[in-house]
Amino acid sequence: xxxxxxxxxxxxxxxxxxxxxxxxxxxxxxxxxxxxxxxxxxxxxxxxxxxxxxxxxxxxxxxxxxxxxxxxxxxxxxxxxxxxxxxxxxxxxxxxxxxxxxxxxxxxxxxxxxxxxxxxxxxxxxxxxxxxxxxxxxxxxxxxxxxxxxxxxxxxxxxxxxxxxxxxxxxxxxxxxxxxxxxxxxxxxxxxxxxxxxxxxxxxxxxxxxxxxxxxxxxxxxxxxxxxxxxxxxxxxxxxxxxxxxxxxxxxxxxxxxxxxxxxxx
Amino acid sequence: xxxxxxxxxxxxxxxxxxxxxxxxxxxxxxxxxxxxxxxxxxxxxxxxxxxxxxxxxxxxxxxxxxxxxxxxxxxxxxxxxxxxxxxxxxxxxxxxxxxxxxxxxxxxxxxxxxxxxxxxxxxxxxxxxxxxxxxxxxxxxxxxxxxxxxxxxxxxxxxxxxxxxxxxxxxxxxxxxxxxxxxxxxxxxxxxxxxxxxxxxxxxxxxxxxxxxxxxxxxxxxxxxxxxxxxxxxxxxxxxxxxxxxxxxxxxxxxxxxxxxxxxxxxxxxxxxxxxxxxxxxxxxxxxxxxxxxxxxxxxxxxxxxxxxxxxxxxxxxxxxxxxxxxxxxxxxxxxxxxxxxxxxxxxxxxxxxxxxxxxxxxxxxxxxxxxxxxxxxxxxxxxxxxxxxxxxxxxxxxxxxxx
Numbered sequence: 001x002x003x004x005x006x007x008x009x010x011x012x013x014x015x016x017x018x019x020x021x022x023x024x025x026x027x028x029x030x031x032x033x034x035x036x037x038x039x040x041x042x043x044x045x046x047x048x049x050x051x052x053x054x055x056x057x058x059x060x061x062x063x064x065x066x067x068x069x070x071x072x073x074x075x076x077x078x079x080x081x082x083x084x085x086x087x088x089x090x091x092x093x094x095x096x097x098x099x100x101x102x103x104x105x106x107x108x109x110x111x112x113x114x115x116x117x118x119x120x121x122x123x124x125x126x127x128x129x130x131x132x133x134x135x136x137x138x139x140x141x142x143x144x145x146x147x148x149x150x151x152x153x154x155x156x157x158x159x160x161x162x163x164x165x166x167x168x169x170x171x172x173x174x175x176x177x178x179x180x181x182x183x184x185x186x187x188x189x190x191x192x193x194x195x196x197x198x199x200x201x202x203x204x205x206x207x208x209x210x211x212x213x214x215x216x217x218x219x220x221x222x223x224x225x226x227x228x229x230x231x232x233x234x235x236x237x238x239x240x241x242x243x244x245x246x247x248x249x250x251x252x253x254x255x256x257x258x259x260x261x262x263x264x265x266x
Numbered sequence: 267x268x269x270x271x272x273x274x275x276x277x278x279x280x281x282x283x284x285x286x287x288x289x290x291x292x293x294x295x296x297x298x299x300x301x302x303x304x305x306x307x308x309x310x311x312x313x314x315x316x317x318x319x320x321x322x323x324x325x326x327x328x329x330x331x332x333x334x335x336x337x338x339x340x341x342x343x344x345x346x347x348x349x350x351x352x353x354x355x356x357x358x359x360x361x362x363x364x365x366x367x368x369x370x371x372x373x374x375x376x377x378x379x380x381x382x383x384x385x386x387x388x389x390x391x392x393x394x395x396x397x398x399x400x401x402x403x404x405x406x407x408x409x410x411x412x413x414x415x416x417x418x419x420x421x422x423x424x425x426x427x428x429x430x431x432x433x434x435x436x437x438x439x440x441x442x443x444x445x446x447x448x449x450x451x452x453x454x455x456x457x458x459x460x461x462x463x464x465x466x467x468x469x470x471x472x473x474x475x476x477x478x479x480x481x482x483x484x485x486x487x488x489x490x491x492x493x494x495x496x497x498x499x500x501x502x503x504x505x506x507x508x509x510x511x512x513x514x515x516x517x518x519x520x521x522x523x524x525x526x527x528x529x530x531x532x533x534x535x536x537x538x539x540x541x542x543x544x545x546x547x548x549x550x551x552x553x554x555x556x557x558x559x560x561x562x563x564x565x566x567x568x569x570x571x572x573x574x575x576x577x578x579x580x581x582x583x584x585x586x587x588x589x590x591x592x593x594x595x596x597x598x599x600x601x602x603x604x605x606x607x608x609x610x611x612x613x614x615x616x617x618x619x620x621x622x623x624x625x626x627x628x629x630x631x632x633x634x635x636x637x638x639x640x641x642x643x644x645x646x647x648x649x650x651x652x653x654x655x656x657x658x659x660x661x662x663x664x665x666x667x668x669x670x
Contacts, residue, residue: 050569051569052444052448052570054294061438065438073567099292100555101569103553103554104564104567128294128298130291130298134292150295151295151296153297155299175456177296
């Protein structure tokens with residue numbers, strides 16, 4: 001069993017937490033990553049900052065810019081991953097970002113370095129299945145799961161193409177939009193997840209617009225995992241270098257809601 | 267590192283939207299189904315005589331095409347070499363070539379049943395052209411424009427507003443064209459159900475580079491026929507300025523399989539290629555941004571750098587993917603001229619021909635100024651005068667130290 005599949009086989013829904021690497025500084029990231037794990041996150045998504053984060057709303061855009069302004073380099077991110085893996089041998093770590101920083105030294109270089117750093121999966125926002133050849137084959141042969149996004153515009157005819165060659169989990173983007181505050185109605189999420197799970201053989205995690213335990217719990221009743229990002233980024237924007245404590249607090253509350261979601265129901 | 271020479275240069279892109287290794291569809295999943303729909307609809311429109319008839323009719327009676335082909339006698343005499351001819355696309359309605367593409371795309375939007383238009387703009391020419399066609403067809407439109415560009419292109423901002431557009435200043439990043447494009451993509455992702463994105467240059471995800479090129483190819487098709495009818499032969503050299511590259515590809519494409527016709531694309535070298543500039547081919551390397559793979563100004567980590575040019579229409583850190591491919595195949599030669607050289611070209615055309623060009627074609631004129639004297643007097647250069655300079659007189663005055 002891989003670290004990713006174990007994370008979704010704990011007998012409860014998984015909490016997936018996203019932060020941007022190097023926000024507010026590269027030095028601050030390890031403590032925030034530890035806070036995610038301590039709070040109960042089952043999967044960590046570490047965002048690779050990019051100058052042009054086209055799919056992100058204002059909160060994550062600013063996190064990208066704070067990180068780049070603090071001088072975060074790809075080498076720093078790989079080092080953060082390496083050290084994270086040493087501290088947390090069992091917690092799956094996923095890199096999430098945009099194509100250009102991932103392919104700029106060649107996709108084979110990126111895949112090899114990420115594998116060496118103990119990275120389990122990669123989400124590349126702007127490499128759809130149609131351009132899989134840009135990155136997917138290199139990740140797969142390095143033993144890294146390419147994790148794809150499905151959205152409300154991904155219809156049943158297209159879903160198999162999205163799933164083909166992906167592994168780890170499927171990230172269902174619950175709103176047709178950018179990351180941030182807009183959230184989808186629970187009924188539409190349930191309908192979509194039910195539909196996707198008829199085809200998908202991998203776990204389905206739901207994200208975009210999930211900010212509170214009150215939102216996360218009900219989603220966890222219908223999905224295999226819940227992704228929270230912008231709400232954590234907002235805490236980091238407010239607390240800067242001292243974010244670990246407040247991040248741990250929110251993650252603990254989110255983990256309670258997500259992990260116990262189905263018990264509440266029963 | 268030249269790519270293999272194909273039998274024809276006019277059969278790109280392939281079915282997946284690639285021009286050699288360039289182009290493609292690097293977009294978020296939310297947009298992918300829409301991009302596929304757009305491609306399917308464009309295939310139908312391309313095969314539909316009624317679509318072409320409406321496009322041609324609007325270009326003739328609304329835009330004012332065909333634009334003249336003009337021999338520039340005093341400029342030719344002053345440069346003392348090849349004959350210099352201009353394709354006068356600055357005489358189009360709205361004063362630039364941008365309208366050709368906007369007419370084509372809004373007809374596609376209407377075919378697809380979309381009820382809201384968005385666009386990005388740098389100098390404001392594409393924003394004005396988009397606002398114009400939206401007014402003409404009664405569709406609401408939102409134009410994303412970098413806050414820096416809003417400040418330096420006030421006349422165009424006012425024009426867009428007069429035409430009924432909402433202009434949204436974008437403050438992210440350096441607040442110029444690339445940031446406006448990011449914001450337009452974000453809006454599009456959130457409004458895919460009713461919104462059509464009119465991209466202003468021959469870049470972005472497939473099928474945009476192809477369809478923008480096809481709509482702009484009216485420039486080259488007319489010029490080719492006009493040359494044959496006026497002088498009985500094809501020009502020896504085509505010259506056009508390049509930001510994203512839509513006016514250049516529009517001029518070049520119909521001539522690509524004429525081996526006797528050489529072509530030169532002129533990038534913006536800004537303060538110089540060793541300083542701040544916007545010459546993606548000269549100073550960049552291949553990467554992925556805004557939906558396509560192409561040459562980009564970027565650092566060693568793949569972070570995108572800001573382009574700089576005196577011309578707001580050229581300061582984009584990328585270039586259309588077909589140009590990247592034409593560079594690699596060697597079919598088109600790409601060069602660059604600095605802000606200062608472009609200002610000289612601008613004044614040269616004003617003084618010798620009584621034409622105030624936009625700062626974008628002023629780059630082409632500067633390149634013509636360098637190369638014409640090296641060519642025989644019976645040689646013919648055809649340069650694209652892709653926009654008029656009224657919008658630029660304030661920035662030119664400022665650079666020349668004149669207070670208006």
